[in-house]
Amino acid sequence: MLSDEEKEEINAAAAAYPVRQAAAIDALRIVQRRRGWVPDEAIAGVSEFLKMPAAELDGVASFYNLIFRRPVGRHVILVCDSVSCWLMKSDRLLERMSGILGVETGQTTADGRFTLLPSVCLGACDRAPVMMIDEDLHTDLDGENIDKILERYE
Amino acid sequence: METPLTANIRPGREPLDIAAYRKNGGYRAVQKALRSMAPEEVTGAVKDANLKGRGGAGFDAGQKWSLVPMGGNAHRPKYLVVNADEMEPGSFKDRLLMEGDPHQLIEGAILAAYAIQADAAFIFLRWEYRLAAGLLKQAIAGAYRSGFLGRNVLGSGYSLELNLHISGGRYMCGEETGMLNAIEGRRANPRSKPPYPQASGLWGKPTVVNNVETICNIPHIVNNGAGWFRGLSRTGEGGTKIYGASGRVRSPGAWELPMGTTLREILEEHAGGMQAGYRLRGLLPGGASTDFLTPAHLDVKMDFGSVETAGSRLGTGTVIVLDNRSCPVGMVLNLERFFARESCGWCTPCWGGLQFVAQLLTGIEAGQGRMEDIGLLERLAGMLAPGHTYCALAPGAAEPLASALRFFRDDFERHIREKRCPWRDA
Ligand SMILES: Cc1cc2nc3c(=O)[nH]c(=O)nc-3n(C[C@H](O)[C@H](O)[C@H](O)COP(=O)(O)O)c2cc1C
Ligand code: SF4
Numbered sequence: 001m002l003s004d005e006e007k008e009e010i011n012a013a014a015a016a017y018p019v020r021q022a023a024a025i026d027a028l029r030i031v032q033r034r035r036g037w038v039p040d041e042a043i044a045g046v047s048e049f050l051k052m053p054a055a056e057l058d059g060v061a062s063f064y065n066l067i068f069r070r071p072v073g074r075h076v077i078l079v080c081d082s083v084s085c086w087l088m089k090s091d092r093l094l095e096r097m098s099g100i101l102g103v104e105t106g107q108t109t110a111d112g113r114f115t116l117l118p119s120v121c122l123g124a125c126d127r128a129p130v131m132m133i134d135e136d137l138h139t140d141l142d143g144e145n146i147d148k149i150l151e152r153y154e
Numbered sequence: 155m156e157t158p159l160t161a162n163i164r165p166g167r168e169p170l171d172i173a174a175y176r177k178n179g180g181y182r183a184v185q186k187a188l189r190s191m192a193p194e195e196v197t198g199a200v201k202d203a204n205l206k207g208r209g210g211a212g213f214d215a216g217q218k219w220s221l222v223p224m225g226g227n228a229h230r231p232k233y234l235v236v237n238a239d240e241m242e243p244g245s246f247k248d249r250l251l252m253e254g255d256p257h258q259l260i261e262g263a264i265l266a267a268y269a270i271q272a273d274a275a276f277i278f279l280r281w282e283y284r285l286a287a288g289l290l291k292q293a294i295a296g297a298y299r300s301g302f303l304g305r306n307v308l309g310s311g312y313s314l315e316l317n318l319h320i321s322g323g324r325y326m327c328g329e330e331t332g333m334l335n336a337i338e339g340r341r342a343n344p345r346s347k348p349p350y351p352q353a354s355g356l357w358g359k360p361t362v363v364n365n366v367e368t369i370c371n372i373p374h375i376v377n378n379g380a381g382w383f384r385g386l387s388r389t390g391e392g393g394t395k396i397y398g399a400s401g402r403v404r405s406p407g408a409w410e411l412p413m414g415t416t417l418r419e420i421l422e423e424h425a426g427g428m429q430a431g432y433r434l435r436g437l438l439p440g441g442a443s444t445d446f447l448t449p450a451h452l453d454v455k456m457d458f459g460s461v462e463t464a465g466s467r468l469g470t471g472t473v474i475v476l477d478n479r480s481c482p483v484g485m486v487l488n489l490e491r492f493f494a495r496e497s498c499g500w501c502t503p504c505w506g507g508l509q510f511v512a513q514l515l516t517g518i519e520a521g522q523g524r525m526e527d528i529g530l531l532e533r534l535a536g537m538l539a540p541g542h543t544y545c546a547l548a549p550g551a552a553e554p555l556a557s558a559l560r561f562f563r564d565d566f567e568r569h570i571r572e573k574r575c576p577w578r579d580a
């Protein structure tokens with residue numbers, strides 16, 4: 001179920017639209033920001049709160065790449081694997097990240113610290129290869145600087 | 155050379171706040187339009203300016219607006235949507251405009267909304283643009299405080315609500331009817347057209363969707379006139395254009411240049427030519443879903459008409475450069491995997507076709523291809539071409555594929571003959 005704070009935030013988001021269901025994606029993100037991901041009981045809570053069928057909301061949640069229906073680590077890493085980064089050897093970057101963290105893409109480290117995900121173009125192709133960790137963009141990743149960057153995320 | 159879109163943008167520094175923006179002439183176009191121009195006059199000026207939509211398809215902006223029902227009988231509320239999704243691989247121009255001068259976008263949105271008499275507007279922004287999100291939120295709040303948004307803007311009697319919608323993340327959200335579904339809180343599948351959004355868009359009401367760069371041009375057209383705007387260009391299509399380059403060039407980046415600047419000038423003068431040890435093999439002129447061009451095309455003028463004549467599309471105008479030390483088959487595989495992953499699954503030729511394309515290319519790249527795969531890929535590209543699918547994702551996916559099979563055929567055949575990728579061990 002939803003907390004009062006979540007409900008309040010969702011109501012604020014819903015004010016932008018003439019129809020309550022339109023706040024579905026905002027609501028899922030509000031839940032995710034607080035809980036890290038969107039568990040089944042949150043789908044039930046949001047669907048009831050926005051008066052839309054739970055199955056439809058689940059369909060919406062699973063459609064979007066940035067709504068997580070499974071638990072993720074404390075920090076989510078998005079490594080761009082689109083074309084400009086590929087031309088700048090992003091496959092090596094992804095391999096290296098995978099090696100350092102000891103996980104394949106799509107997985108979370110055993111200590112729950114990082115989830116490693118591939119991402120579509122992050123719109124910073126002139127500074128390729130790039131990745132995001134949580135809300136931070138990291139650019140011009142030459143392989144040397146990765147350890148230092150990861151250290152910043154506890 | 156005039157660069158109206160980037161005049162306020164200072165690399166590495168914070169964008170102008172509302173006071174500084176106004177000191178530089180900002181929001182003067184809103185004052186002018188709301189006090190002295192009828193909505194139809196604003197649309198008329200944009201039409202005369204010959205502003206082609208900068209989202210990739212190049213549809214005439216003024217003409218799009220003129221399809222919106224006007225007057226007392228029009229369905230209300232009407233909506234304006236600013237497409238700030240920018241998920242086309244290789245594109246990063248809208249990021250520059252939003253991070254560099256957020257008020258320019260807000261001002262343009264107010265003017266566009268006024269021209270079609272929209273009651274509400276949304277900026278649809280991809281989540282990953284965190285910096286832009288913060289700046290836009292702040293800019294919107296500032297515009298409300300100064301009376302440029304909200305009820306009775308500047309005492310004109312015109313009212314407008316503007317909200318920022320942050321995407322859940324999917325390439326299909328950038329397609330305009332998919333975007334309407336996304337804003338309504340649904341999956342971003344496209345809608346069949348007609349009806350067009352101008353007649354029946356958000357919640358069935360008249361809606362215009364325009365790209366960020368398109369909208370950023372509007373204040374300058376209103377301030378300086380259509381003739382001035384057309385004069386910025388080197389060709390018949392009005393204005394400047396934010397071009398960009400990525401890949402193995404010396405100075406990747408984005409630059410505001412006259413519309414119609416040649417590929418050669420963009421790549422050699424602005425991007426600084428190729429990095430030492432790399433040669434130009436080919437390029438995608440405007441994002442992942444445009445046809446390859448080759449070094450023989452360097453004198454092509456980068457406007458919508460000229461690039462189309464050359465066999466490709468201007469798209470987003472951000473050039474992706476293929477160098478001689480990267481495998482063309484690998485590059486096409488990367489592109490098609492993207493399209494396969496992002497296909498929404500609504501139509502079979504797209505969903506199934508792209509899975510198959512990616513599978514065949516994976517085989518060829520791994521040295522397990524057969525010569526007949528090339529013909530098969532050509533047929534699949536034909537199946538993805540316009541007319542077979544609901545939206546332009548599939549045709550977009552076909553463009554780099556079909557053109558690569560034409561220009562880099564030897565490379566495909568070599569992979570198959572030698573049973574390996576010649577670039578892999580190099
Ligand atoms: C799959 C797909 C993705 C698209 N993504 C974008 C995008 O991210 N930004 C954009 O402005 N247009 C995008 N478009 C084009 C839009 O559908 C639409 O043509 C455009 O926003 C109209 O704006 P304009 O007339 O100002 O160019 C996309 C189209 C397709 C088919
Ligand atoms: S062409 Fe592809 S992305 Fe577009 S509607 Fe059909 S399946 Fe979806």
Ligand code: FES
Pocket residue numbers: 080081082083084085086120121122123124125128129130243244245
């Ligand atoms: S391709 Fe990686 S940021 Fe655009």
